[in-house]
Amino acid sequence: MTEVSLFILVGAISIVAAAMMLLSENAVHSALFLILTMGCIAFMFLLLDAAFLFLVQIVVYAGAIMVLFLFVIMLLGAERVGATPQTRFRWMTPAATGLSLAFLAVIALALAQGQIDRQPVPPSQPLLRAAHFAPDVGPVDVYANGELLAEGLSYGSATRFVTLPPGEYNVALFAAGTQDALLAGAVTLEAGQTGTIIAYPDGTGTALTIIPDDVSTVPERSARLLLFNAYPDAPAVDLVDLGSELAAAPPRVLEAGIPLGGLAPARILPENTDLSTWAFTEADRPAAVLFRLNTPIFDVKRDTTKLLVLARRSAEDAQAFTLPLVSAAQPAFGSPVAVGQLLFTDYMLPMQMVGVLLLVAMIGAIVLTHQPGERRLTRQERRRRVSRPLTSVIAAQTGRDVTKADSNGGSAVELPDTVEEPAGR
Amino acid sequence: MVPTDAYVMLSMVLFTLGAMGVLLRRNAILVFMSVELMLNAANLALVAFARRWGGLDGHLFVFFVITVAAAEVAVGLALIVAIFRNKRSINIDELSQMRG
Numbered sequence: 001m002t003e004v005s006l007f008i009l010v011g012a013i014s015i016v017a018a019a020m021m022l023l024s025e026n027a028v029h030s031a032l033f034l035i036l037t038m039g040c041i042a043f044m045f046l047l048l049d050a051a052f053l054f055l056v057q058i059v060v061y062a063g064a065i066m067v068l069f070l071f072v073i074m075l076l077g078a079e080r081v082g083a084t085p086q087t088r089f090r091w092m093t094p095a096a097t098g099l100s101l102a103f104l105a106v107i108a109l110a111l112a113q114g115q116i117d118r119q120p121v122p123p124s125q126p127l128l129r130a131a132h133f134a135p136d137v138g139p140v141d142v143y144a145n146g147e148l149l150a151e152g153l154s155y156g157s158a159t160r161f162v163t164l165p166p167g168e169y170n171v172a173l174f175a176a177g178t179q180d181a182l183l184a185g186a187v188t189l190e191a192g193q194t195g196t197i198i199a200y201p202d203g204t205g206t207a208l209t210i211i212p213d214d215v216s217t218v219p220e221r222s223a224r225l226l227l228f229n230a231y232p233d234a235p236a237v238d239l240v241d242l243g244s245e246l247a248a249a250p251p252r253v254l255e256a257g258i259p260l261g262g263l264a265p266a267r268i269l270p271e272n273t274d275l276s277t278w279a280f281t282e283a284d285r286p287a288a289v290l291f292r293l294n295t296p297i298f299d300v301k302r303d304t305t306k307l308l309v310l311a312r313r314s315a316e317d318a319q320a321f322t323l324p325l326v327s328a329a330q331p332a333f334g335s336p337v338a339v340g341q342l343l344f345t346d347y348m349l350p351m352q353m354v355g356v357l358l359l360v361a362m363i364g365a366i367v368l369t370h371q372p373g374e375r376r377l378t379r380q381e382r383r384r385r386v387s388r389p390l391t392s393v394i395a396a397q398t399g400r401d402v403t404k405a406d407s408n409g410g411s412a413v414e415l416p417d418t419v420e421e422p423a424g425r
Numbered sequence: 426m427v428p429t430d431a432y433v434m435l436s437m438v439l440f441t442l443g444a445m446g447v448l449l450r451r452n453a454i455l456v457f458m459s460v461e462l463m464l465n466a467a468n469l470a471l472v473a474f475a476r477r478w479g480g481l482d483g484h485l486f487v488f489f490v491i492t493v494a495a496a497e498v499a500v501g502l503a504l505i506v507a508i509f510r511n512k513r514s515i516n517i518d519e520l521s522q523m524r525g
Binding site for chain 2: 003004007011014015018019021022027030031034037038041044045047048049050052053056057060061064065068069072073075076078089092093096097100103104107108111116117121122124333334338339342343347350351354357358360361362364365366368369371
């Protein structure tokens with residue numbers, strides 16, 4: 001409810017300020033009313049989850065552009081220019097008013113007909129990636145419905161997320177570069193879903209599963225942690241906080257009994273959480289530590305989703321090993337990060353073009369306002385202007401007029417030879 | 426949550442006020458400021474639609490509109506200063522020497 005009342009209040013202020021901008025006689029007042037209108041529009045941006053544009057609107061529009069306007073108005077002394085009642089185009093006022101009202105009526109009709117808020121929002125396309133954690137199989141090529149998803153995917157690595165249209169997919173793994181199908185399985189992708197296809201050892205062979213991965217926006221200054229168990233040599237594993245040895249804190253089970261091929265529910269951690277005391281242990285046996293998360297790669301960076309996969313080190317080595325698959329969580333809608341990501345990927349070329357346009361505008365403004373200065377003086381003219389009678393120079397420096405007769409005998413001032421000329425005249 | 430219709434209607438009212446300013450005011454600087462108001466109103470509609478459809482492309486368009494408006498203001502005000510130097514007036518009714 002507060003949002004609606006704020007909208008009504010600020011909207012009313014912006015309309016009144018815009019009308020006052022039109023009606024005020026003084027151009028400076030008009031500029032100030034326009035700044036108020038732009039501030040109200042910036043506030044609307046804030047209501048519409050456009051935090052980045054709010055900042056840009058305040059800084060660029062209400063700041064830079066309007067300062068330029070005020071500066072030019074003051075420079076030209078044009079506060080009251082054009083305020084005189086118009087003599088020509090008398091028919092313009094009623095015509096413009098009528099056309100404006102007609103335009104507003106058409107828009108209102110279109111909005112009433114269109115019912116924008118009733119239209120369904122098209123769901124986003126699903127995202128999919130493949131991860132290879134089956135130690136018995138070498139590098140693989142991953143195909144989805146016959147289309148190559150990843151080539152030469154080696155053990156312990158994952159592809160990037162790819163966008164696929166929703167539907168049924170027949171995912172097949174081939175040994176890299178060959179036509180031998182190792183494994184195949186059907187997955188269903190629904191709109192808006194994010195998933196990771198994981199190949200993992202299921203004790204007897206290799207299995208293929210799709211886990212719902214989550215890269216949606218996380219709360220501020222936090223990260224999401226997902227755990228997947230692909231370690232075949234223990235029945236199930238626990239995630240345990242072993243506690244500090246100094247503080248003698250008892251081990252604390254954070255996630256109990258993750259089965260092979262199982263995904264633990266996502267946990268949200270504040271950024272820079274210390275994971276060095278955390279470890280994977282065999283289920284219900286905190287002493288049987290499989291892997292400790294005490295290396296720097298298990299840091300917790302904000303706005304990320306980290307999928308920790310517990311797996312065998314290799315086909316021969318049965319030691320447990322944990323691999324983090326880090327992906328950026330989607331930045332919050334309208335945040336500077338989200339706008340910047342789009343700006344530096346999809347909109348790189350328009351941004352460069354806008355940069356060139358600004359440069360051209362800058363040069364244009366200089367060229368338009370440049371006045372050809374006075375002709376530069378030749379050397380002779382300059383000299384003529386500089387040369388003054390030497391007597392006047394001396395008079396200026398010593399404070400006495402040397403052209404008069406030297407009245408008080410010997411002067412303290414050493415006078416040049418030429419000064420004696422008037423005395424002898 | 427405020428419906429998108431309300432934002433679009435507000436933006437259209439501001440746009441109309443800006444258009445009336447362009448048509449009715451005689452001071453070239455005021456005409457310019459009215460154009461800025463129209464651009465701002467269009468920006469508001471773009472951001473409202475961007476929130477409605479959950480895409481960020483509208484925000485990017487607004488960003489580009491703001492940049493282009495900055496370039497346009499720089500050149501436009503330079504033109505106004507140059508014209509004022511020559512004619513000692515920025516009344517747009519007096520600037521009619523270019524008609525055919």
